[in-house]
Amino acid sequence: xxxxxxxxxxxxxxxxxxxxxxxxxxxxxxxxxxxxxxxxxxxxxxxxxxxxxxxxxxxxxxxxxxxxxxxxxxxxxxxxxxxxxxxxxxxxxxxxxxxxxxxxxxxxxxxxxxxxxxxxxxxxxxxxxxxxxxxxxxxxxxxxxxxxxxxxxxxxxxxxxxxxxxxxxxxxxxxxxxxxxxxxxxxxxxxxxxxxxxxxxxxxxxxxxxxxxxxxxxxxxxxxxxxxxxxxxxxxxxxxxxxxxxxxxxxxxxxxxxxxxxxxxxxxxxxxxxxxxxxxxxxxxxxxxxxxxxxxxxxxxxxxxxxxxxxxxxxxxxxxxxxxxxxxxxxxxxxxxxxxxxxxxxxxxxxxxxxxxxxxxxxxxxxxxxxxxxxxxxxxxxxxxxxxxxxxxxxxxxxxxxxxxxxxxxxxxxxxxxxxxxxxxxxxxxxxxxxxxxxxxxxxxxxxxxx
Amino acid sequence: xxxxxxxxxxxxxxxxxxxxxxxxxxxxxxxxxxxxxxxxxxxxxxxxxxxxxxxxxxxxxxxxxxxxxxxxxxxxxxxxxxxxxxxxxxxxxxxxxxxxxxxxxxxxxxxxxxxxxxxxxxxxxxxxxxxxxxxxxxxxxxxxxxxxxxxxxxxxxxxxxxxxxxxxxxxxxxxxxxxxxxxxxxxxxxxxxxxxxxxxxxxxxxxxxxxxxxxxxxxxxxxxxxxxxxxxxxxxxxxxxxxxxxxxxxxxxxxxxxxxxxxxxxxxxxxxxxxxxxxxxxxxxxxxxxxxxxxxxxxxxxxxxxxxxxxxxxxxxxxxxxxxxxxxxxxxxxxxxxxxxxxxxxxxxxxxxxxxxxxxxxxxxxxxxxxxxxxxxxxxxxxxxxxxxxxxxxxxxxxxxxxxxxxxxxxxxxxxxxxxxxxxxxxxxxxxxxxxxxxxxxxxxxxx
Numbered sequence: 001x002x003x004x005x006x007x008x009x010x011x012x013x014x015x016x017x018x019x020x021x022x023x024x025x026x027x028x029x030x031x032x033x034x035x036x037x038x039x040x041x042x043x044x045x046x047x048x049x050x051x052x053x054x055x056x057x058x059x060x061x062x063x064x065x066x067x068x069x070x071x072x073x074x075x076x077x078x079x080x081x082x083x084x085x086x087x088x089x090x091x092x093x094x095x096x097x098x099x100x101x102x103x104x105x106x107x108x109x110x111x112x113x114x115x116x117x118x119x120x121x122x123x124x125x126x127x128x129x130x131x132x133x134x135x136x137x138x139x140x141x142x143x144x145x146x147x148x149x150x151x152x153x154x155x156x157x158x159x160x161x162x163x164x165x166x167x168x169x170x171x172x173x174x175x176x177x178x179x180x181x182x183x184x185x186x187x188x189x190x191x192x193x194x195x196x197x198x199x200x201x202x203x204x205x206x207x208x209x210x211x212x213x214x215x216x217x218x219x220x221x222x223x224x225x226x227x228x229x230x231x232x233x234x235x236x237x238x239x240x241x242x243x244x245x246x247x248x249x250x251x252x253x254x255x256x257x258x259x260x261x262x263x264x265x266x267x268x269x270x271x272x273x274x275x276x277x278x279x280x281x282x283x284x285x286x287x288x289x290x291x292x293x294x295x296x297x298x299x300x301x302x303x304x305x306x307x308x309x310x311x312x313x314x315x316x317x318x319x320x321x322x323x324x325x326x327x328x329x330x331x332x333x334x335x336x337x338x339x340x341x342x343x344x345x346x347x348x349x350x351x352x353x354x355x356x357x358x359x360x361x362x363x364x365x366x367x368x369x370x371x372x373x374x375x376x377x378x379x380x381x382x383x384x385x386x387x388x389x390x391x392x393x394x395x396x397x398x399x400x401x402x403x404x405x406x407x408x409x410x411x412x413x414x415x416x417x418x419x420x421x422x423x424x425x426x427x428x429x430x431x432x433x434x435x436x437x438x439x440x441x442x443x444x445x446x447x448x449x450x451x
Numbered sequence: 452x453x454x455x456x457x458x459x460x461x462x463x464x465x466x467x468x469x470x471x472x473x474x475x476x477x478x479x480x481x482x483x484x485x486x487x488x489x490x491x492x493x494x495x496x497x498x499x500x501x502x503x504x505x506x507x508x509x510x511x512x513x514x515x516x517x518x519x520x521x522x523x524x525x526x527x528x529x530x531x532x533x534x535x536x537x538x539x540x541x542x543x544x545x546x547x548x549x550x551x552x553x554x555x556x557x558x559x560x561x562x563x564x565x566x567x568x569x570x571x572x573x574x575x576x577x578x579x580x581x582x583x584x585x586x587x588x589x590x591x592x593x594x595x596x597x598x599x600x601x602x603x604x605x606x607x608x609x610x611x612x613x614x615x616x617x618x619x620x621x622x623x624x625x626x627x628x629x630x631x632x633x634x635x636x637x638x639x640x641x642x643x644x645x646x647x648x649x650x651x652x653x654x655x656x657x658x659x660x661x662x663x664x665x666x667x668x669x670x671x672x673x674x675x676x677x678x679x680x681x682x683x684x685x686x687x688x689x690x691x692x693x694x695x696x697x698x699x700x701x702x703x704x705x706x707x708x709x710x711x712x713x714x715x716x717x718x719x720x721x722x723x724x725x726x727x728x729x730x731x732x733x734x735x736x737x738x739x740x741x742x743x744x745x746x747x748x749x750x751x752x753x754x755x756x757x758x759x760x761x762x763x764x765x766x767x768x769x770x771x772x773x774x775x776x777x778x779x780x781x782x783x784x785x786x787x788x789x790x791x792x793x794x795x796x797x798x799x800x801x802x803x804x805x806x807x808x809x810x811x812x813x814x815x816x817x818x819x820x821x822x823x824x825x826x827x828x829x830x831x832x833x834x835x836x837x838x839x840x841x842x843x844x845x846x847x848x849x850x851x852x853x854x855x856x857x858x859x860x861x862x863x864x865x866x867x868x869x870x871x872x873x874x875x876x877x878x879x880x881x882x883x884x885x886x887x888x889x890x891x892x893x894x895x896x897x898x899x
Contacts, residue, residue, distance in 0.1 A: 004535055027491055030512045030532030031539070037492025059551050059584035060461060061468030065496035068840070082818070087461035088585050093555055104460035111458075123490050123552040124585070127521060154490035155516040155552060374510050375539050378658035393499045397508040401655050443656040 003376060004031060010370040012355075014362050021355045023370040026158065032373040034321070034394050035348045039122055040066075041162020042152035044411060045242050046118050046169065048193050049221040050074030053114035055084045057101050057132060058122025062154075063087075070411045071195040075220055079112055088124070098130050105139045105147065115223035116146040118169060126153030146223070148172050159323070160349050163242040170217065170226060171249055177224055179231025185284045186212040187276065188232045188256075190247055191239030192263065194219025195411055198418035202263050205273060205298075205419065209291050210284055217243070230254045234279055236261045236272065241324035241349055262326065263418035264426075265334030266306075270295045298420035306337070309427040314339035316387040316434055321369070321377060321395055322409060325350030325358060331390055331409065332361050338427055343384040346372045374398055385448070387434050403442030405433035462818030465762060465837065466788025468584030469592030471497045473548035474511050475620065476596035479644020481665035482543030484536060486512040488529055488560055489550025504855040504862045505623075505650040507662070512536045512545075516552050525553055526563050533567065537575050540660045543668050547579040548596065554583035576668070578603040588789050590764050593620050594692065597643055600671060601693040607675040607701040613639040614727060615680035615703065617693055619710065619766050620854060623651035624866040632721075632869060635735060636728040641670045641677065643693070651863040675701035679727060684766035685709040685797035686789070709801065712770030713777050713873050714743060716801065720869070739870040746874065747778055750881045755779035757884060760824055760841075762834035763853045765789040765797070765813070767867070771833055771852070772809070773801035774873055780880070781805055783827040786815040817841055831883060836862075848883040852876065 003011055009022035027033035039056075043066050046054065056063035063085030074080065086104050088097050105117060117139075121132050132149045140147035148169045152162050187206065192199045199219035206213050214232040215225035230250065235258035237247045247258040259279065261272035277291035318340045320331050325347040332342045345358055346369035358368055367380050378398050381389060389399035392410030399406040407429050409417065417426045439445030470487055474497050477485040487494045494513035501509040512535075514520075514528040533545055549560055560579045569575060580599035582592040597617060618629055626647035633640040648664025674680075680694035680703050687707065689695070697703040706727075711720035717740070721732045732740075757780045761771045765787045772782050782805060785798045795811045802809055810823070821841040824832075832842045833850040836858045842849035856862030866872040885899060 002539065004538060006535070026517055027515050028531075028535060029514050029528045030486070030535030032494075032510050032512050032536070033491060033515075034495070035491055036495040037490050040492050040495070055460065059468060060464050060466065060588075061470070061493070061496070061551075061584045063461070064464045064467050065500055067463060067837075083463050085461045085464065086459065087464070090583075090586050093551075093585050100459050104458070107458050108460055108462075123516070123550070124555045127552065127555045154492045155521050156518055158491075373539075374508060375658070375660060382658065393502055394495070397502055397506060398658070400506070401508055401652075402658055403654055442654040444654070447656070 004028060007031060007376070011372075011376070012359070012368045014359060014366045014368065015364045019356075019359055021352070021368060021370060023355060024160070024349075024351055027371055032375070033348075033371055034373060035371060036159050037154035038157050038159065038162040038165065039120060039152040039154045041159035041242070042120060042150045042166040043162070044070070045163055045166035046150065046218060047080055048072035048074070048218045049223065049226070050080045051077045051115045051222050052080065053084065053108055053112055053117040054080060054120070055086065055105060055108060055117060056120045056122060057086045057097065057125050057130070058088055059124065060085050060087045062120070062122045070193070071413050072193045072219060072411065073197050074194075075200070076222075079114055084108055093124060093128055096128055096130055097125065098135050101130065101132065102135050102139055105135070106143065109139070109143045109145065114145065116148065116173065118148050118150050120150045120152045122152070123154040126156060146173060146176070158349065160241065164245050167243065167246040167249070170246055173223065173226045174250065175227070175230045175254070177227025179228050182214055182228065182231035183212050184233055185210060185280045185287075186214050186232045187234045187236050188214050188229045189216045189219070190235050190237045190258075191243035192216065192219045192418065193411060196414050196416040198263065198416045198422065201416055201419035201421060205294060206276070208294050209273065209277060209287055211276060211280065211287075217246070230256065232256060234259065234276070236276060238262055239324055240326050262330040264327065264330035264422065266299070266337055266420065266423050267333050268330045269419055269423065302420050302424040305424055306427050309431045310337070310339045312431055312435060316340045317343045317384060318388040318390065319344035319381055319384065319386045321346045321372060321389070321391045323348045323392070325354030327409065328358060329361060332358070334423060334426060337423070338430060340388070340430075342366060343386060344369070344380040346370060378402060388430060403439055403444040405430075405436065405439070407433060461816045463837075463840065464788055464816050465786065465820065466588035467500070469582035469587050469589060469595070470548050470550050470584060471500065472589035472592030472594070472620070473546070473580055473582045473596040474509070475501065475589070475646070476593045476600070476644045477546035477548070478509065478649050479646035479665050480544060480546070480600065480671065481667045482661055483665065483668075484510065484512060484540050484542045484545055484661060486514070486532065486536060486545050486547045487550055488514045488525060488547055488558070489516060489552050491515045493550045500855065503857045506860065506863070507650050507652060509650070510540075521552065521556060524556070525558055529560070529563055530567055533577070534570050537569055537573060541573045542575050542661060544576045544578065546596065546600070547577060548582045548592070549579070550582070551584045554581065576604070590620060590789055594687070598691070598693040598696060600643065601674055602696050604668065604671050605674040605697060605701070606672050608673070609676060610678060611673060611676045613641050613673070613677045615674050615677045615694065615697065616640045616642045617680065617682045618642060619684040619687070620764055621710070621868060622854070622865050623647040623863045625868045625872065628866055628868055628871060632724065632736065635733040636724045636730055638724065638728050641674055642666060643671060643674070675703065677703050679704045679706060681723070682707050683710055685769045685800065686765040686791045686793040688791070709773065709797075710766050710770035711868050712876070713774030714740065714870065715777055716770060716773045717869050717873060736870060739874070743870045743874045743877070746877060750877070751779060753881050753884055756781065757830040758783045758828060760784045760786070760820070760827065760829045760832045762786045762815075762820060762832070762838055765791055765794045767853045768794065769797045769801055770867065772798050774876060775833070776802045776805040778877065782809050783829055784810045784812065784820070784823060786812045786820050788815060790814040831880070833880070848887050850879050850883050
């Protein structure tokens with residue numbers, strides 16, 4: 001495999017000393033990175049807020065490619081699933097798009113009566129010099145709702161910068177609502193996007209424990225909940241890459257502590273609940289006991305079935321390539337629960353501390369890669385003879401083309417993988433792909449079955 | 452009645468941006484890799500969009516603009532990007548398409564490439580095409596790229612007897628079918644582009660950096676020596692196309708045809724091939740036509756008078772309209788996100804008696820389509836999977852054809868063209884209507 005010279009510091013094999021892995025840098029030009037852009041980062045974070053208008057300011061493409069592509073469910077309004085674009089044309093680029101933006105905003109607000117509007121700036125808006133802030137201020141005042149600019153010009157950094165821009169927009173909202181009626185045992189769920197209804201599963205656990213959920217940010221999100229999120233006693237942060245900025249700001253400015261959690265896999269899910277219970281132990285008598293009872297009840301349901309899957313999956317090899325490294329930790333642990341070894345793991349946007357942790361977690365010889373690409377990933381799959389690849393849409397054809405099973409752990413999925421029930425779904429999905437008889441018919445599969 | 456001011460925003464667009472079309476066209480050239488000069492996200496969004504339809508790897512490189520690049524120009528990124536791409540992929544050709552960002556800052560890619568010398572041992576050629584997403588749609592990007600390939604690579608020379616075919620944005624199955632038909636006529640076609648294999652390939656033992664298949668660059672270069680060019684698509688411009696360029700530069704005769712969708716448009720296509728080849732329509736195809744018309748008769752009452760909304764790329768809309776009109780379905784709305792300005796005339800020219808009642812709209816989005824559709828009482832929709840929300844709201848079947856199909860498998864295998872494609876379309880339309888009637892029966896039945 002010829003890994004580009006400039007990319008070599010971003011690939012590490014566990015066992016090599018000293019540990020060296022470059023990350024958090026701009027993608028190498030022409031490397032065919034799997035990453036997206038600043039706009040994508042903002043769009044994916046804010047997308048699930050269901051009663052807001054999401055208007056993409058720029059030429060058509062950015063809005064078209066993000067129309068109803070996520071599995072982020074809403075229990076009420078479905079406004080987030082529509083795609084709105086100012087669809088800038090050549091004349092708009094020459095003359096500026098402010099007028100068109102203002103007109104589009106006013107018309108759409110009149111048509112849909114959203115609780116707030118987000119206006120995403122795309123690449124050329126940053127170049128033609130539209131004063132998006134001023135338009136947002138003016139329309140917001142006119143229509144009486146928050147109209148929030150999201151500084152998501154694609155070229156102004158990486159996807160991580162887009163997360164930050166989204167958090168900045170959210171910070172404009174938090175603190176503007178009343179906190180009346182919020183109890184002392186209360187949390188915000190940050191960084192769960194309610195894919196396939198996951199946030200409902202998690203919310204249900206907390207409610208059973210006696211913990212009030214103030215705002216889910218942003219899965220099944222509502223503007224009014226976000227406005228009063230500062231009334232919660234604790235922020236629980238999953239997907240720390242995207243939401244850490246918000247959590248830190250709320251700690252700094254509002255004195256709300258946060259805990260990092262993950263709802264994927266049995267260990268991490270249970271840990272998240274226990275950590276939350278521990279935090280409220282003084283304020284909520286019996287919460288630790290209630291939590292333990294909940295966990296054992298849930299485990300009693302799923303463990304016998306998971307054990308069956310484990311028997312079939314024991315010793316199989318997996319590769320993981322996801323957006324944020326934090327999810328990768330949970331996946332490595334969840335795969336271990338199924339008796340599977342992770343022989344390759346990587347992420348688009350991991351940080352040094354994430355990779356340190358991944359290295360600790362992984363076995364000798366495991367390949368760790370930052371900001372990888374199709375040729376590298378395909379060579380890792382082939383070299384390590386993996387049975388399963390976990391990733392998103394862009395990783396899927398790499399696995400399938402090589403006759404390797406695949407599990408989608410990205411925002412498009414329709415199956416909840418979070419929570420205890422999610423772990424069972426995950427085990428089933430892994431089994432369904434790994435155990436399929438179709439691999440026997442593929443050239444690589446046939447060769448492996450023979451050997 | 453109060454006149455409603457048109458909305459400034461596009462809601463649920465029925466079009467995509469020009470660079471997507473460029474990437475799709477470039478996937479149809481052998482040994483070629485698309486390279487976007489622009490932001491990282493453009494490549495990634497387009498990749499995932501194409502992957503979800505074709506279910507094949509679609510690698511698209513990008514120069515990756517940063518803030519500094521945007522201020523000082525993307526020349527360095529372009530050069531190092533091309534070299535890096537060549538080192539990894541060893542392409543024969545790199546097709547560079549610009550996105551809105553470099554176009555807006557006035558980057559002169561042609562000039563940058565003129566001064567570019569690859570530092571790789573493996574030589575590769577480049578072509579470039581300007582595809583700012585604020586101008587036109589993905590279809591315009593597609594045609595602009597085909598034209599750029601021809602203008603920058605085709606050469607003249609002694610006539611070689613081959614036929615240039617510019618099929619437009621058809622499916623891999625359509626491309627395979629076209630090749631078969633030309634072959635049956637004893638003709639040697641050069642299809643541009645040809646992603647019949649690159650975007651619908653088999654399982655592999657070893658990962659291919661660049662999927663096998665596509666129009667060979669050598670064939671592309673020889674397009675100036677062909678006997679004739681066939682340009683398919685009634686909404687194609689009269690001037691400024693790839694075929695027009697070959698005619699102007701090398702005197703290659705150009706013939707324009709509609710997409711052969713349905714019997715009548717296919718008849719025109721087969722007649723043209725007969726004229727070009729000097730042979731009658733081969734029996735195999737005559738028999739397919741026979742079976743098709745026979746099936747039309749068998750099922751004519753199930754479809755007659757039904758009302759359809761047709762949407763998608765303009766040439767597809769025109770073809771489907773021709774097909775629907777000839778089976779007695781009344782197209783009530785023919786809509787596209789495209790704005791060639793030629794859709795109305797093209798639709799009317801193929802719709803026969805049905806033309807009178809058709810509303811034809813270019814530049815339409817799906818939200819508007821949904822609003823207009825309520826008053827049209829359609830029985831079904833035919834077009835891409837993006838019409839799903841409209842069909843769901845109206846509670847009518849959506850027959851999935853064209854590009855993109857993101858909620859079903861097999862979009863790449865849908866055959867639209869020729870008698871064979873019409874047969875599949877006809878069966879799909881008829882069976883969708885039969886299924887709907889059956890679902891709605893309070894008691895059900897198992898005999899039609």
